[in-house]
Amino acid sequence: MMNQKSQSRWVKWRWPILLIVILGLYLFQLPYYYSQPGDALVLDDVITVEGADEETDGSFMLTTIRMGKANLFFYAWAQFSPYRILHPESQLRFENETDEDYQHRQLMMMTDSQEVAKIVAYEQADKQVSYQYFGVLVTTLIEGMPANEVLEVGDRIKAVNGVSINTAEELIDLLAGYSKGETVKLEIERNEETTIVTVGFSSFPEEMNAPSDRVGIGIQAPVTDREVTFDPDVHIDTSQIGGPSAGLMFSLEIYDQLTEGNLTKGNLVAGTGTIREDGTVGRIGGAGQKVVAADRAGAAYFLAPFEEGAANSNYEEAMLAAEDIGTEMEIIPINNFEEAIAFLDSL
Structure with a gap:
């Protein structure tokens, strides 16, 4: 049994201790998002x-x-x-x-x-809609996939195998239908200089839950880089x-x-x-x-x-x-x- 002195000490400190425990539980983040x-x-x-x-x-x-x-x-x-x-x-x-x-x-x-x-x-x-196209911006590269080795976030893709592109949809369409191990040549603009790079195709990381037969170069969420004016x-x-x-x-x-x-x-x-x-x-x-x-x-x-x-x-x-x-x-x-x-x- 607690003596009177110990009990008094517990009463004095129990709320600060409880508050610290609650604060710790609230601040401790798990590897999940909640929605x-x-x-x-x-x-x-x-x-x-x-x-x-x-x-x-x-x-x-x-x-x-x-x-x-x-x-x-x-x-x-x-x-x-x-x-x-x-x-x-x-x-x-x-x-x-x-x-x-x-x-x-x-x-x-x-x-x-x-x-x-x-x-x-x-x-x-x-x-009225007016367009001026500049290419397709690389916004996200997937770790472990081929594009991550040769491209950088901020690169502007101008063509695929010599075919000029304006929109992200065109890029996605031109990269469809390839198999693992095949390659494409991308014309890119980086730091105001244009160059050609060769990029391969591979399966997506397991954690992305993509179909097992689906392959890609490893670009996610490309964005059409253009200036559009509306009237x-x-x-x-x-x-x-x-x-x-x-x-x-x-x-x-x-x-x-x-x-x-x-x-x-x-x-x-x-x-x-x-x-x-x-x-x-x-x-x-x-x-x-x-x-x-x-x-x-x-x-x-x-x-x-x-x-x-x-x-x-x-x-x-x-x-x-x-x-x-x-x-x-x-x-x-x-x-x-x-x-x-x-x-x-x-x-």
């Missing part, structure tokens, strides 16, 4: 097309997930809901990538997504939101401001999905979590990538989440920008 449903952001608050009429009824909304490094508290908290998810760090971060590098990569993808969304909207609305001018302010998953919703809001009428018909329309310059809507992460965010914001419709009916598509994931939470919000399958416009016109 949960985020917000639904009204896009006419952050997108402004010069000369566009302000609409008072209905809104397009992008949906987000909240993500950060996991500690023991978040690890435990994630066990109590299917919408609080743990992601192994190796699935999201490259080896030796710093927090600043990771955030920079996310913001670069967001910037590229915004530009593509503007292009899709302006071309669909028959508005009328358009401005997007999304602060520190990162990643490319708002492309579809950006393009719809911009198109709505560029054209007559109100695409939303007075509804709150949320959604997610990347977008390519040809209007194709692509897969994103966290579709179920974004359905929860949209439902909390009172959205009537949620647009989700259908992926041409692929198994385990974002649309399927969104439908499962909608059924699970019992929302009245309708989940709409979308393959491309034209389908999204057709659906909105039908409201």
Whole structure:
């Protein structure tokens, strides 16, 4: 038994000790990221097309997930809901990538997504878009793959096997169809000097969970380096939101401001999905979590990538989440920008 003196000492120190233990548990980070449903952001608050009429009824909304490094508290908290998810760090971060590098990569993808969304909207609305291309920027190199040996972040790729390229999509298309052990010649610009380098193909690292028969040179998230001007001018302010998953919703809001009428018909329309310059809507992460965010914001419709009916598509994931939470919000399958416009016109 404690004597009175020992007991008094314990009473005196127990709260500071407990506070230190709690602080230690909170600060001790695990090799995981933790995510949960985020917000639904009204896009006419952050997108402004010069000369566009302000609409008072209905809104397009992008949906987000909240993500950060996991500690023991978040690890435990994630066990109590299917919408609080743990992601192994190796699935999201490259080896030796710093927090600043990771955030920079996310913001670069967001910037590229915004530009593509503007292009899709302006071309669909028959508005003026002017381009000046400079090549494709290398933003991320994958450790252990061939490109990491000969390329540097910041290199500008100008041609593949003598074929000039302007966009990241063209680069990806020209690098498709190769086998392990084959090589390509890349014309690159580095420090204002142009040179030719030979790069091989290899399998992707196991932690990237790529198909076993898929090969590549080891460039991730290349960015089209160009100067694009729009008439009328358009401005997007999304602060520190990162990643490319708002492309579809950006393009719809911009198109709505560029054209007559109100695409939303007075509804709150949320959604997610990347977008390519040809209007194709692509897969994103966290579709179920974004359905929860949209439902909390009172959205009537949620647009989700259908992926041409692929198994385990974002649309399927969104439908499962909608059924699970019992929302009245309708989940709409979308393959491309034209389908999204057709659906909105039908409201």
